[in-house]
Amino acid sequence: MVKKLERKYVTTKTVKGRTYYYFRRGETYQRLPNNPDSPEFDEAYWAIRSGRAKKKTKSTFEALIVSYYQTPEFKERKPRVQQEYRRTLELLREKNGPKDFTKLRRRDVIAARDTYADTWRKANAMVEMISILARHAIDLEWITANPASGVKKLTGGEYEPWPDAKLRAFETYCKKNDLEWEMTAYLLGIGTGQRIGDVVAMEWAHYDGQFIAVVQEKTAARLWVACPVFLKQYLDNLPRKGRFIIAQSLHKGVAKRTIQQRVMAVREKIGAMGFVIHGWRYTAAVHLAEAGASDSEIQAVTGHKTLEMVKKYRNQANQKRLSQSAQARRTRT
Secondary structure: OEEEEOOOOOEEEEEEEEEEEEEEEOEEEEOOOOOOHHHHHHHHHHHHHHHOOOOOOEHHHHHHHHHHHHOOOOOOOOOOHHHHHHHHHHHHHHHHHOHHHOOOHHHHHHHHHHHHOHHHHHHHHHHHHHHHHHHHHHOOOOOOHHHHHOOOOOOHHHHHHOOOOHHHHHHHHHHHHOHHEEEEEHHHHHHHHOOHHHHHHEEEHHHOOOEEEOOOOOOOOEEEEOEEEEEEHHHHHOOOOOOOOOOOOOOOEHHHHHHHHHHHHHHHHHOOOOOOOHHHHHHHHHHHHHOOHHHHHHHHHOOOOHHHHHHHHHHHHHHHHHHHHHHHHHHHO
């Protein structure tokens, strides 16, 4: 509903019972303060009418992010991917909302990245999201080139499998302190070799007593992962408290971020801060390689798209075995 006031060019819009004031000339609307009897309202009104007020740019970070949320590209992402995107996009909106996106330069992208250099994944997410926004801005014909294109991402080292001592320490601590969520995530992680986002999404309906059905969030790969004996025994004795294996309530699972934070708390207690939760996936791959599984067999469990990563962990297992063999020869000699 639009209502015209006595002041020239001033109209109101009522949305969900709330009234908003605008200076309207033709098809151009400029927002005014909420209280029409305030000095701030008069000042803003006359500033616009006299031409002293600067027109708000339409090509802001705020407008671009809101527009991107409406695109099929964003809407077709998995809910958890959308959540990850939103985390960085909302940070960009908070810091740069009213700024003109078309004035963004390569040096600005690098500066945004370097602001989070201490947390390289966050820094790289910043570059990635700015690049996605820039591509959307190109589609809207706001800009003609992507200022984030070619900006080098930071490296923060590689994930490593957890050593046996830290695995035992994690299990012991969880058992001693009755940490069911952490223990369940851990056993599902090293038992199935799946990413933590896929672990928290596992439901009891996906488990048939032998296999767990997984549709990987990152790759969309469909897998039937056979459960090793230790995982099968654990799941068969785990109380079913809801739809999800790691359940917050009857119909709601536990958020990935919650599990990450809880696991980090245990890592701090057992001195395992050098080993991240994603390392459980690689622990599973190395254990399979050490047990003599072929590259294709390992890939059938972990769901890696290519054999490149699988071969890396096979090589690691082979190196360990060959080292043991070499030292045994030395002892015999």
